[in-house]
Amino acid sequence: MSVRRVAILGSTGSIGVNTLDVIRAHPDRFKVVALTAAKQVDVLADQCAEFHPAIAVVADAAGAARLTKLLLDRKINTEVLYGPQALVSAVTQSDCDTVMAAIVGAAGLVPALAAAKAGKRVLLANKEALVMSGDLFMQAMKVGGGELLPIDSEHNAIFQCLPSRFSKDLNPSLGVEELWLTASGGPFRNTPLEQLASITPEQACAHPNWVMGRKISVDSATMMNKGLEVIEAFWLFGLPLEKIKVLIHPQSLVHSMVRYRDGSVLAQLGQPDMRTPIAYGLAWPERIDAGVAPLSLTQLASLSFAEPELERFPCLSLAFAAAYAGGTAPTVLNAANEIAVAAFLEEGLPYLQIPVVVEKVLNSIASVNAKSLEIILDVDARARQSAQEVVRDALCKH
Template sequence: VRPTLAAVEAGKKILLANKETLVVTGALFMDAVKRHGATLLPVDSEHNAIFQCLPAEGVGPGVRRLLLTASGGPFRGWTREQLTEVTPEQAVCHPNWDMGPKISVDSATLMNKGLEYIEACWLFDVAPERIEVVIHPQSVVHSMVEYLDGSVLAQMGTPDMRTPIACALSWPERIESGASRLDFATLSGLDFQAPDNQAFPCLGLARQAMEEGGAATAVLNAANEEAVAAFLDRRLGFNAIGAVVEETLQRTPSSRCADVDAVMDVDARARDLARSLIREWAC
């Protein structure tokens, strides 16, 4: 948070690749961008896709909703009962993307998509109800924008982070990214389905935190980081990740923070509570 805010306060062009800055500080961060005249460009593949599909003026009256796509992770189609015995080794094996352990677990629980949902609300200045998450296993359509006339614009490409990075680096021009070209002749199909909120409650918790406002999203992020670390250390079960986040949200009052120091205080208190819950529910 602090290094990114320092760059914003210097009026730099920010190619934002992390989710936590906006998830944790939200309005404070976006207000700083406006005050200091910084340029904010999204690098995350889903947000970069939406950025490419929007008109230059951003989300206007002609936009109905934003559609964030999610691969569904390694456990797409699993029931909550089946997820009980998931191991860290299974959770970090993402079918489409090569990511670190923490983000891979977030993808497996769908919390990663929840964090992206929160980030999209701030990046594009849209109300939570105007964003929908769609499971798309092939990771070819990176996200979409639906317009009032029924048109849906989608950004497509091979699952390669060099594409959104090149887009952000060269904006408003285009450069070679080095990513493989999409071969439509070899695509067997593109599938879409609604997320299973019963088996994967973290997505719903992220939506709940965003709707609640205040520091709730900072609490969500802090509790999730602690729970995922405990899962990777085999101190917590896979399904308990969401349970720790939910309980931490319920027990932490959501107050509006006046500055980053206040947000960090909320973060610290949420982590303390999450660690206490993890000790109670340890495997």
């Protein structure tokens, strides 16, 4: 068995920490060669002390100076780099064969694309990369010749339920009719609509089933996360948008399903624990112990499924609208959402203003063909600026 050499983009986040947890249990299979973070320098220093990567990356020079000192004090021989270009170096210069792409948001796009172009096995948690640049990203994977394994639990479930030789071109003979993405419905699935106006960041981040980073927790509450996942599924699996459905499933045990022409529906079940899809991606096509408790079907009270209420979750409708518009519309959607969610978390933007900001920005920036990274980054920057202005107006009125 050859040892996989792993670079983790976003090692201090929720996915990054879970990835290290799986790796820790399998030192014979995995060697960590690069770790990256933005601000959590102390956490990164501890990770370097335990896993001894060749390269560690932080956001800026001050963070790099601090990390260098922490590592020197502990006699850890890791090269410290900083800034966005260093994230690319972590992938291209670290001698890795596997990249966990787990930076949150648009910041993860460029290093994930670099991993795709370099022919690495890409474990994709950073859904925003596919939302912003699905076509470019899938082309980069093809040209690079590496393997793309989805880590988002829903896409990982679908990947497990598809035939191993599945591809868009083969689909007619393989008979895939629909993909059903499940969604818990988040913490406000049953909250009276009139109470949504006063939702706080703490309430929005308290997901009933999953422990995740703050941004994705808010996205789960608004169901923007599911909208981003619909776009992600469209690019990953190549089915038309009409064939990608969303189902509310509050127990979060069926992680997604594939419906076939002959009447079969295949589902993947498991505990809501990201270490399962992470372990699956790391060891694919083998399966390894993920440290996850077994699922006891006899102890389940029930499994229930329902259509999402669009009045409660306007972000889901906005994401479908952007997906159908295509081009750079999903980039605008993603950028406006990132700004609105950050303003909700940090500046007091009311919860119900998140979809309002996203819709205003979507309506103000025309979609163009997303044919190059330059175009995508330009649209992303314009959408962010526009969203900041809309947020400022909303905060003044509030």
